[in-house]
Amino acid sequence: MKLLWKLLRCHLSPAQLVGFALAGVVGMTILLTSWQAYRDIRPLLTAPDAIMQGDFLVLSKRVGALQTLGLGSTDFAPAEIADLEAQPFVRAVGAFTPADYRIAGSVGAGGMRFSTYLFFESVPDRFLDIRPGEWHYEAGSREVPIIIPRNYVNLYNYGFARSQGLPQLSEGLFRRVGIDLEIEGDGRRENFRGRIVGLSNRLNTILVPESFIRWSNERFGRGEARRNPARVIVETAGPVDAAVTEYLAARGYEIEGDVRDGGKVARMLRLAAGGVAGIGLLFSVMAVYVLMLSLFLVLQRSSDRVRDLLLIGYAPRQVARPYVRLALGLNCAVTAVALAAVWAVRSAYLPLLGPLQEGYLPAAMWPTLLCGAALCGLMVLFDAAAVRRRIARLRPDVRPGRRGA
Known part of the structure; x- marks a missing residue:
């Protein structure tokens, strides 16, 4: 495993990883903040005589x-x-x-x-x-x-x-x-x-x-x-x-x-929330794409060595393991930073919501934490599947003999 990691590290591009991290943090922060803000504002909109209530x-x-x-x-x-x-x-x-x-x-x-x-x-x-x-x-x-x-x-x-x-x-x-x-x-x-x-x-x-x-x-x-x-x-x-x-x-x-005229206001609120969430989703997709591109470029640069490893008996899953671990570490770090940013933004806007309703109680934050963890897991699974598929394509036609990892 140390040999594989050394092989991976010598072909990494720090600039590409930084680009993934920035795009990932921005996208997940926007996405999770819009979700948490919607849940925090919802009690104000569903209170009696609120704009989102029925007429x-x-x-x-x-x-x-x-x-x-x-x-x-x-x-x-x-x-x-x-x-x-x-x-x-x-x-x-x-x-x-x-x-x-x-x-x-x-x-x-x-x-x-x-x-x-x-x-x-x-x-x-x-x-x-x-x-x-x-x-x-x-x-x-x-x-x-x-x-x-x-x-x-x-x-x-x-x-x-x-x-x-x-x-x-x-x-x-x-x-x-x-x-x-x-x-x-x-x-x-x-x-x-x-x-x-x-x-x-x-x-x-x-x-x-x-x-x-x-x-x-x-x-x-x-x-x-x-x-x-x-x-x-x-x-x-x-x-x-x-x-x-x-x-x-x-x-x-x-x-x-x-x-x-609550119908127009409600539509505007939904469009605004949907637009913000869409921007966050776009940034998140861009981040996943940047990370995949980085991993694919690393694989492309080391394709000859990957084929050699497969020829001497390493299984595609073993060769893909350090790439998957890299994706896991980066996505977890991005999610942690994004959740911290959501907490900071929420701490800034909650004092503004309290005076708008007597006895106002904000929504809990644990659903947002679960949502962030779920998004992180989905991105890791997607990256892992893409890397393994890419390595499988590099596998030579000659069936290699087995060798212990």
Whole structure:
């Protein structure tokens, strides 16, 4: 073995090995850093209301001339809801259930009393963006919990209150405002007390618990609430992209409010991550190629001596062993340096991620270590197979006698 190593060493090119080492370190560092950074950033992207999370879409149908004349319907048929649920981008579908009776509400502020007609709706609890502890209703209770849109508070504070000379109210004080409710329907008229328990950023409607809607519709309703829903809320599996909007437009569905442009951002993030990983993979492939080229040049320069070794009885596997060990040592060294570089880069960017999310926990680094070890093993196996194949081609046609190594 010492003879073989001396033969190999006298034909090595330090410049080629340095080129392999540099390309290998750069490529593996980029590849592993992009993988580790993706895993560290993923908790920020998958948190509630993050850009990579799914959207909640409130869908309705366009109102045309036929609907205005009473010749068409804007309700969602069961088949249409089933078709929505079957779409790959849909995680869940919920229906809005409206109150089927007349509601009058009144509230006092600044010595003045205001009255208006109201409307109530309910949705399944999983579609709410807040979960107040008081969100429950027992049949027959005179107190009704209510969730209102947050923009109602802004409209009052920055529109109505300023124009009428009324005091502005904080969100905390706004929740303490009680609303006197008068519900009339089916020959009954009863009074209730509405209590604001939360402000919603997601749903632009006045929400009450489903249990109250079911009980009150049975008591005051005219039976119209049993009709098909006119609006549905859809939770998507990911950001809305062009395919989703095309599907909705083809069926005449309208999305209420503005949909965040998460689809384009998500595609840009995926393209950026893929581009960085692709560059790292390219450098890694170049490094493997440089090492193979170096080993092949060494074999080419010492081809006559390799044939002599094979003639005197050395097996191709024995002749290839020092080349394989060289590839193993170099790849292990490159992987170790690359993992150290990944740790250094990670230590630099982790302090920037912590303030972005309360209680942020970065991903573990052991999967990246395993990935680096696996890449190292694959490169060594590839180099070993290529070297052995090259030496087998140098084997002379005359079958040599056996000789101990």
